[in-house]
Amino acid sequence: MKYFFYLLPALAGLTITTQAGVNSQLRFAVNNPWVAAFISFLVGTLLLGLIIVTTKQPVPSLSELKNIELYKYSGGVLGAFFVTAIIYAVPRLGSANVFAMVIAGQFIVALLYDHLGILGFPQNQISWVKVFGVVLLVTGAYLVVKK
Numbered sequence: 001m002k003y004f005f006y007l008l009p010a011l012a013g014l015t016i017t018t019q020a021g022v023n024s025q026l027r028f029a030v031n032n033p034w035v036a037a038f039i040s041f042l043v044g045t046l047l048l049g050l051i052i053v054t055t056k057q058p059v060p061s062l063s064e065l066k067n068i069e070l071y072k073y074s075g076g077v078l079g080a081f082f083v084t085a086i087i088y089a090v091p092r093l094g095s096a097n098v099f100a101m102v103i104a105g106q107f108i109v110a111l112l113y114d115h116l117g118i119l120g121f122p123q124n125q126i127s128w129v130k131v132f133g134v135v136l137l138v139t140g141a142y143l144v145v146k147k
Contacts, residue, residue, distance in 0.1 A: 017095055023083060024090045037084040041076075093145075100141035107134045 019040075027036035052059065089098045111134055117123030 017099060019083075020086045020090045020095060020098065023087050027087050027091075033084060033087045036087055037080060040083055041080060097145045100144035104138045104141035107137050 023036055023040050026039060027033045030036050030039065051057070086098060086102075111126060111130060113119060113121050114124040115126040
């Protein structure tokens with residue numbers, strides 16, 4: 001079971017890259033990046049709704065939803081920004097260039113979030129080994145993007 005948790009993010013990475021290509025093609029089909037992002041989220045929302053209904057998942061009440069801190073709802077906004085940014089960038093820069101920069105940005109912020117232990121992440125102190133690893137990843141991203 002432990003290996004599943006290593007395989008799952010790798011599969012997520014595969015789907016993100018594929019999603020970028022599919023959404024980019026959708027953008028050209030509908031001739032609008034905002035509409036393409038909306039359709040992408042709408043289809044995903046409908047699928048999740050279907051899964052919740054068919055598997056009879058518990059749904060919080062309206063009063064429970066009102067008690068949740070506002071920032072915890074920002075994931076959808078962040079996801080919408082990410083998908084739309086990728087829809088804009090992939091046709092101009094290519095998949096490898098875009099995702100090299102995405103991964104570099106993710107690692108820099110992930111290192112900081114882990115160090116500070118914010119947003120529910122377990123606190124893991126920054127070490128020189130981790131910094132070196134991130135420097136290598138950012139260097140790798142630079143080499144992928146460099147012409």
